[in-house]
Amino acid sequence: MKAVVLEKRGADGAEWRDFPDPIPAPGESVMRVVASSLNRVDLYMRDSGVGITHELPQVMGVEGAGEIVEAAPGSDLRPGMKAILYSEAFCGKCRYCLAGDQPLCESVRILGEHRHGAFAEYVAMPSHCFFALPDDADLTHAGLLMTAYLTAWRMLFGKKILRPGESVLVAGIGGGVAVACLQLARMIGARVLVTSSSDEKIARAVALGAEGGVNYRKDRVSKAILEMTRGAGVDMVIDSVGEASWGESLRSLRRGGRLITCGATTGSNPPSEIQRLFIRQLEIYGSTGGSIGEFRELLDVFGRGLLAPVIDSTFAMRDIRAAFDRLSAGVQFGKISLVV
Numbered sequence: 001m002k003a004v005v006l007e008k009r010g011a012d013g014a015e016w017r018d019f020p021d022p023i024p025a026p027g028e029s030v031m032r033v034v035a036s037s038l039n040r041v042d043l044y045m046r047d048s049g050v051g052i053t054h055e056l057p058q059v060m061g062v063e064g065a066g067e068i069v070e071a072a073p074g075s076d077l078r079p080g081m082k083a084i085l086y087s088e089a090f091c092g093k094c095r096y097c098l099a100g101d102q103p104l105c106e107s108v109r110i111l112g113e114h115r116h117g118a119f120a121e122y123v124a125m126p127s128h129c130f131f132a133l134p135d136d137a138d139l140t141h142a143g144l145l146m147t148a149y150l151t152a153w154r155m156l157f158g159k160k161i162l163r164p165g166e167s168v169l170v171a172g173i174g175g176g177v178a179v180a181c182l183q184l185a186r187m188i189g190a191r192v193l194v195t196s197s198s199d200e201k202i203a204r205a206v207a208l209g210a211e212g213g214v215n216y217r218k219d220r221v222s223k224a225i226l227e228m229t230r231g232a233g234v235d236m237v238i239d240s241v242g243e244a245s246w247g248e249s250l251r252s253l254r255r256g257g258r259l260i261t262c263g264a265t266t267g268s269n270p271p272s273e274i275q276r277l278f279i280r281q282l283e284i285y286g287s288t289g290g291s292i293g294e295f296r297e298l299l300d301v302f303g304r305g306l307l308a309p310v311i312d313s314t315f316a317m318r319d320i321r322a323a324f325d326r327l328s329a330g331v332q333f334g335k336i337s338l339v340v
């Protein structure tokens with residue numbers, strides 16, 4: 001088959017080339033991939049990969065949707081059915097899996113990180129990681145749900161649910177997770193404010209239902225947010241920017257508000273501001289991925305046609321370098337889709 005194979009670190013490290021077909025282990029099934037999407041973790045793996053245990057060469061791609069071609073005996077799958085992958089091959093036996101919290105699985109192996117991924121014509125995964133899609137499902141849309149949209153789902157509706165009428169500030173609008181948060185928060189009737197360095201991205205966010213935004217190059221974020229919320233601050237902040245935005249994100253929260261982080265693009269060690277934390281009784285917690293239960297909820301909403309993901313651009317997998325260039329440039333709004 002053909003696949004995007006990571007041979008070495010660096011800009012010329014990943015290439016669309018011949019690679020052996022996947023051989024399913026017992027209990028695994030095989031999917032013909034139709035679509036996937038490029039994520040920041042792919043860029044991180046291409047350029048660094050520190051902290052991710054894998055051996056090169058490695059097929060990239062942490063999510064995918066397509067059509068089952070080989071179904072494991074005893075599974076509910078059948079050849080020809082449309083399917084989407086839950087990207088975390090979880091053990092199903094540890095205390096976290098048994099509690100339904102698969103993203104915390106003690107021996108999780110993530111597609112495209114710890115095992116060969118979905119930037120390929122074919123991919124094998126444990127059968128319990130495949131979820132059937134309706135016959136009329138748009139596989140290009142499905143190919144980009146797992147990472148950005150499931151991550152957003154868990155942050156908004158996971159530990160502390162965002163309620164209709166509450167307000168959420170999404171820092172750094174434009175990236176896949178941030179745009180997904182905007183869409184999902186609007187879907188339930190929450191108020192959304194955004195930050196960006198680009199007036200154009202703020203305008204696009206407003207067109208998608210955001211109430212307003214702050215250009216952090218021109219204005220101080222917390223001051224503007226307090227003005228927009230009549231001095232109260234927001235109920236929730238979603239921050240994947242990290243060091244550069246952290247302080248202003250904390251200062252934009254109402255008393256007792258919550259900050260959820262799922263990334264640290266600009267660095268991991270901002271000042272903690274402990275005094276602010278306890279006096280204003282703020283909550284901070286991290287989030288990554290989503291559980292099988294959350295994935296089912298997301299797929300149900302998607303399957304009923306209530307969610308159309310925002311696609312920034314579409315590339316053929318063979319043009320992986322151009323797709324990486326687009327992601328590195330930081331100019332995208334929504335997801336970078338990849339099709340076989």
Ligand SMILES: [Zn+2]
Nearest residue numbers: 091094097105
């Ligand atoms: Zn487990």
